[in-house]
Amino acid sequence: MTAAKAAGVHPVLFAAANSSGGALGKMIAPQNLAIGAAATAMAGSEGEVFRRGLGWSPAMPLVMCVLVYPQASTTLS
Numbered sequence: 561m562t563a564a565k566a567a568g569v570h571p572v573l574f575a576a577a578n579s580s581g582g583a584l585g586k587m588i589a590p591q592n593l594a595i596g597a598a599a600t601a602m603a604g605s606e607g608e609v610f611r612r613g614l615g616w617s618p619a620m621p622l623v624m625c626v627l628v629y630p631q632a633s634t635t636l637s
Contacts, residue, residue, distance in 0.1 A: 569632060577628045584620045587613045 564574030586592050593606045593613070602609060 573628070573631055577624070577632075580624055580628075581621065584617075584624065587620070588617050 561571040561575055564571040567574075588610060590606075593609050597603055597606045597609050
């Protein structure tokens with residue numbers, strides 16, 4: 561929130577967008593891939609889990625941008 565105040569943006573929106581963006585990166589994080597593969601009886605198939613998640617990796621941040629930008633601009637504020 562300190563960075564948001566220094567940048568002159570809404571601190572709550574900035575913190576929420578940062579948290580959502582951090583969660584989006586977890587879908588291709590190696591430790592999460594290993595845990596997900598082990599939990600679904602796909603141990604040793606982490607590469608397959610990664611390939612399936614990689615397609616969503618660029619799409620989800622774009623969706624977040626579409627949601628956050630109008631909230632940060634005068635469109636919805």
